[in-house]
Amino acid sequence: MQYRTIIRILGLLVALFSVTMIPPAIVSIIYEDGSGLPFLLAFILCLITGLAIWYPNRSFRNDLRAKEGFLIVVLFWTVLASFGALPFLLLEQPQMSTTDAFFESFSGLTTTGATVIEGIDYLPKAIQYYRQQIQWLGGMGIIVLAVAILPILGVGGMQLYRAETPGPVKDSKMTPRIADTAKHLWYIYFSLTIVCATAFWVVGMNWFDAICHAFSTIAIGGFSNYDASLGHFNSVGVNVVCVIFLWIAALNFALHYAAASGRSLKGYFHDPELKTFFIIQISLVLICFSVLIQFNWFTDAGIAFDQALIQSVSISTTAGFTTTEFSNWPVFLPIMLIFSSFIGGCAGSTGGGLKVIRVLLLYLQGKREVDRLIHPKAIYSVKLGERALPDRVVEAVWGFFSAYAMIFVIIMVGLIATGMDDVTAFSATAATLNNLGPGLGEVAATYAEVSDSGKWLLILAMLFGRLEVFSLLVLFSPTFWRS
């Protein structure tokens, strides 16, 4: 293991991360909220620590293998999220415990969006801004991880998206070098954020709110600078803008990349994952709408449609914005929406969950098993569009699903062991493992009441979800640490 090369990279990352403390400091100055000092301190701490880690190892620049790739990915999220907790620890208002500070930071950087803070509306502007920005940075990290790194590492069948392999994303020919790919992806991500913020401003938000919500929309993070989340605005315009940009952010960024580089717009029209994604989205909206109408849940059909639209899109893409108490919606709607977050966004998006492509492949593979039983001697392959998938991808997707289910059960039983009730434990595990945010029961609004050990378990769930289970799971294998 090339430890010193890994440490060098980490040092650089932490030093770079220090820069992200400057914008909130500026926000503090603009709004004169008197909370600038913690960010200045955090900036200095990150910069010095980062450089101190980097300097003695600066000459270690060996080539890295897949093994080291996993370690860097895991350390990227755990180390940066830990340093990201600094402002929460240093702030006087709100006074946060160490556990709470880490929970909020990990929830932000993994774009989960579960919060332990009550009274967000009354926080200093700088810390309001900082929470949103950390989600946006996490979203950036995910795009690069999902589009450029996981296909190379081959996690959960994502070798499917490797640039060399033929198929749906073949035309997008991702720039081979990760750094270069990352630069292009960030450019798209940045542009989308600006367009989204402008759109929010056009439908009536002030610039501060527009930027804050654009950050958490494009990152599919779900943090808001209001306790009432999107519901604060009570505006159809805001909801519609949010839905449109959540849909854009929940698509594979490789498709956006292909479109942006002008090479092919038809990627959007020929992608089987995108098609499945919209079929699921529209079905969910229609089911929610018809049940709400049947129960006369809202005063008129227009409001019912607006709420059905924003809530089903927000939960199923794993954003987790709330505009109404959907957890009290009639009969099976709350649990259906929680289950829909297991599907989540497309691969290569900022969304969480299993990802649409994997659910589609599980369905196709299930269909193949049935066909095999009926005609035992025929040979069936799993096809995506015109393309037959190699067995290794098929097996990796199935392995992903099984591991996801196993982690789910372990974390849920662990939470109940800390004294949590069954429904809350179920939905809290789903909400963190799928990087969704809000759950049902005790955690429908905030996670403030969860015990400390429960919070650490949920942090673990967020990491497992965000790192596509296997990136973290490999570290638990003795084989990994054998040289």
Added chain:
Amino acid sequence: MQYRTIIRILGLLVALFSVTMIPPAIVSIIYEDGSGLPFLLAFILCLITGLAIWYPNRSFRNDLRAKEGFLIVVLFWTVLASFGALPFLLLEQPQMSTTDAFFESFSGLTTTGATVIEGIDYLPKAIQYYRQQIQWLGGMGIIVLAVAILPILGVGGMQLYRAETPGPVKDSKMTPRIADTAKHLWYIYFSLTIVCATAFWVVGMNWFDAICHAFSTIAIGGFSNYDASLGHFNSVGVNVVCVIFLWIAALNFALHYAAASGRSLKGYFHDPELKTFFIIQISLVLICFSVLIQFNWFTDAGIAFDQALIQSVSISTTAGFTTTEFSNWPVFLPIMLIFSSFIGGCAGSTGGGLKVIRVLLLYLQGKREVDRLIHPKAIYSVKLGERALPDRVVEAVWGFFSAYAMIFVIIMVGLIATGMDDVTAFSATAATLNNLGPGLGEVAATYAEVSDSGKWLLILAMLFGRLEVFSLLVLFSPTFWRS
């Protein structure tokens, strides 16, 4: 499709099934409980209907293909369970609705053991006996299905146990013809039942209770002729006998067959599934015991151990006998035991759940995925003992797990749509799909309070579980019905 051959076989089965109405009629005569007439009527109805179905088709004796095998298996359970509902419909006490009669009969024949009857203690002896006997008959059917039929049909990776393939059950060389295999299996099943009944009698049960409970123990069914289930006896001896025979019944009957035919006792010692089964069993008992001790749940350690033993074995093997309200046990024990029922018994046993072998294979395959990520160029195979498994078995097991999870979610959301609360819906789905019986919440004791539509959904879950999902699922495929 050879419809007339299938109808001929069904007619024969129904006519044969009529004979099972005679023992309860005799019980009625012995105890003079005045409930003999419904059984006599049911006997005549089954016999006449069966012969009427069989007679016009008696000359159709074509060879059957795999497709027709699936149809016969599904019809076996649905048609016999429907005819099995006759006595419940005809009886004056208890007065049962059509839904309740079908629920009780399907729950019996699938060895689920969920009941809608309250006040079982006060029922006529004949109907008490009949409920136990229908479980015993269901258990017989399962053994033949699991050991002789599913390996040929190849459901859920069970081709692993096909006699021709080399491996752990190679030595047992199952007699190729199903009928002959069935005869031998029933002989073992019958002998075990006699030994079990005698053991129950030795530890203090009267003969009637001993036979009734031997029926539902060997079938891992969980019905009892007392509302308080095994708790009625409040006897360590009864609990220990029950545990021992549940363990025997939860092993692969192919192993018993090999041992009984004197060819090899070492099958027991070299079977990786058996080893895993006992590791899981012992772990569960120890976890329950230590938590109960820690919480001072019982007055002394002896009682705590007795209860930990009987309840964890009863739930994890999917028998579902209760001796105490385990659903009120501290913290995570109830949910852990419900989750353990997903593992269930060994393949080829009367137990339900996913089966130990599949869980073991899922674990081994997950481990392989991790190894593949660490060393992408190495070639790994999934090994059971010394034997590398073909990809097709590996994929079939993964497909089985995914389909199981999908059916689980659909039934659970369906139950919530009927107005059931989340915890009850979760545990009721688990308890029926795993053929366990008792759940948590509203269905911890009986299913009497569940709505009619809810009961039919649960009947569907019992069938999906008992028919190893795919035997029933293939019937929903258009390919199946294409000639």
